[in-house]
Amino acid sequence: MSTDTPGASLRAALALQTQGAHLLAAACPSRAVLSHLTSRWAVLVLVLLLSGTRRFSELRREVGGVSEKMLAQTLEALAGDGFVLRQAYLVIPPKVEYSLTPLGREAAERLAVLVDWIEDNYPRIEQARADLAPQAAQNAA
Numbered sequence: 001m002s003t004d005t006p007g008a009s010l011r012a013a014l015a016l017q018t019q020g021a022h023l024l025a026a027a028c029p030s031r032a033v034l035s036h037l038t039s040r041w042a043v044l045v046l047v048l049l050l051s052g053t054r055r056f057s058e059l060r061r062e063v064g065g066v067s068e069k070m071l072a073q074t075l076e077a078l079a080g081d082g083f084v085l086r087q088a089y090l091v092i093p094p095k096v097e098y099s100l101t102p103l104g105r106e107a108a109e110r111l112a113v114l115v116d117w118i119e120d121n122y123p124r125i126e127q128a129r130a131d132l133a134p135q136a137a138q139n140a141a
Contacts (some may be wrong), residue, residue: 046108053099
């Protein structure tokens with residue numbers, strides 16, 4: 001870019017900053033996306049939405065232990081990142097449905113592999129915890 005054009009240097013610098021995500025960089029805005037995607041509630045919501053559109057109350061029932069506030073915040077973050085589509089219908093009583101966007105489907109499919117791995121390997125994880133417990137207690141003493 002020509003430096004004769006006002007703002008050209010700034011635009012060039014901004015273009016370089018937005019060329020990709022660098023999760024290991026402390027100031028990378030993509031870390032917020034990582035945080036949204038990997039929260040325990042987001043993982044569960046995304047995996048549930050793989051099987052189809054859900055209403056808020058359905059998600060609340062299916063995701064054991066999530067509060068209404070946390071579910072609302074999770075859905076808002078996922079919608080804000082483009083992973084979930086929030087469809088509100090102008091009816092009485094109000095009706096809102098949540099579904100995955102194409103980007104959300106890609107992310108959810110990858111997370112589902114992790115969820116399946118955890119469920120399949122949980123006995124091994126429990127055993128590893130049990131094996132480490134005496135050692136941890138000994139180190140604390």
